[in-house]
Amino acid sequence: MRRDARTQGRKDGPAPAHDIALRAGRSVLLLCVFASLRPCVLHAQADPLTIVRRAGSVYRGLSSLQADFSQVVEDAQLGDTLKSTGRLYQAGPNAFAMRFSDPPDEAIVIDGRYVWVYTPSSTPGQVIRMPMESDPVYGANLLARILDRPADRYRVAYLRSDTASGRQLDVVSLVPRGTNLNFSKAILWLDQDDALPRRIELFESQGVRRILSLSHLRPNAPVPGETFAFAVPKGVRIVDQ
Numbered sequence: 001m002r003r004d005a006r007t008q009g010r011k012d013g014p015a016p017a018h019d020i021a022l023r024a025g026r027s028v029l030l031l032c033v034f035a036s037l038r039p040c041v042l043h044a045q046a047d048p049l050t051i052v053r054r055a056g057s058v059y060r061g062l063s064s065l066q067a068d069f070s071q072v073v074e075d076a077q078l079g080d081t082l083k084s085t086g087r088l089y090q091a092g093p094n095a096f097a098m099r100f101s102d103p104p105d106e107a108i109v110i111d112g113r114y115v116w117v118y119t120p121s122s123t124p125g126q127v128i129r130m131p132m133e134s135d136p137v138y139g140a141n142l143l144a145r146i147l148d149r150p151a152d153r154y155r156v157a158y159l160r161s162d163t164a165s166g167r168q169l170d171v172v173s174l175v176p177r178g179t180n181l182n183f184s185k186a187i188l189w190l191d192q193d194d195a196l197p198r199r200i201e202l203f204e205s206q207g208v209r210r211i212l213s214l215s216h217l218r219p220n221a222p223v224p225g226e227t228f229a230f231a232v233p234k235g236v237r238i239v240d241q
Contacts, residue, residue, distance in 0.1 A: 048158040048172045049151055051190060056147030058195040064091040066218040069098070076207030088214075093144075094132065095228040109230040116230040127232055130241045146174070146186065153177055159187070164199065165215065168192040194219075 066089050073082040086100035100106040103121040110116075110132055117128040150156050154174040162169045174186045182205055189199035196217050202210045232238060 046158050046161075046170070048156045048170075051158070051170050051172055052147055052150040052156055052174070052188075055188070055190050055195045055197075056144060056150070059144045059147060062090070063220050064223050065089070066221055066223065067214040068216045070213045070215075072211045074209040074211075076209075089223050089227050091223045091228065095223075097227050099227075107230065109228060111228050111230060118230070118233075118236075120236075125235070126237050126239045127230070128239050128241055146181070150174065161192075162189060164189065167198065169198055 066087065068086075069088050070085045071083070075081070083102075084100055084106075085102045086098055086106075089095075089097045089099075094110065094112045096108075096110040098108040103119070105118075105120065107118045108116065109118075113132055115130045115132050117130070154176055157173045157175075159171040159173055162171050168191070169189045170192055171187065171189050174188070176184070183202045184205075185203040187201040188197060190197060196214075196219065198214055200210075200212045200214075202212075204210060
C-alpha cells in the first residue's frame with residue numbers, strides 16, 4: 001500500500017512511530033501463530049470445543065510453516081483501512097518473519113530475541129526494534145497460547161461450515177472470559193481435513209478489526225535460517241521501543 005493510502009483519514013498526518021510500532025508489533029505477535037500442524041484426518045462434527053482442541057494440538061506439533069498471506073486492518077477510530085500481501089514463515093516457537101510484496105521491501109521479523117518492524121512506506125529511514133514477548137511454554141506462538149484450554153478460557157461457539165478454494169472449513173468463534181488478551185473476539189476458519197487455518201479474524205482494542213487470509217500453505221517445509229535475520233539497510237537508524 002502506498003503512503004497516501006496508509007494515512008487516509010488521518011487529520012494530523014502519519015501516525016507517530018510508537019503507535020505504528022505497537023500496531024505492527026501486535027500484528028506480529030498475533031500472527032506468530034502457526035507452530036506445528038501435523039495433519040489429522042478425523043473430523044469432529046460441529047463440536048466447537050473438539051475442533052479448537054484439535055487445532056491447538058496440531059499447531060503445537062508443527063516444526064515450520066510457510067504461507068502466502070493477505071491482510072486487511074480496519075481502524076474504526078482513524079477511519080482507514082490498511083491492506084498488505086506477502087509471505088510469512090514460522091519455524092519453532094520463536095522464529096517468525098513476514099516478508100511483504102505490497103508494500104514492497106517491508107518486513108516484520110522475529111529473530112528469537114527482538115521484533116524488527118521495517119515499514120519505509122509509513123516511517124522512512126528507521127526500523128523499530130522491540131524485545132520479543134515470550135511465553136515459557138509457547139514462545140512467540142500466540143495462537144497456540146490462544147488455543148490452550150479453550151473450555152476454561154473462552155465461550156466457544158460453532159458458527160457454520162464454509163468453503164475456500166474448494167476446501168471444507170469449520171468456522172468457530174472464541175470470546176475470552178477474562179480481559180488478559182488483546183482481543184474481544186476471534187473467529188477462526190479451520191480446515192476440516194488438516195486443521196490448518198485459512199482465515200483469522202480478530203476484533204482488537206480501540207475498534208481495530210484484523211483479517212488475515214492464508215493460501216499455498218506448506219507445513220513442515222525447510223526454512224533457511226537467514227529468513228529470520230533482519231539486516232538493517234544502509235542509512236536506516238534503529239529505534240528501540
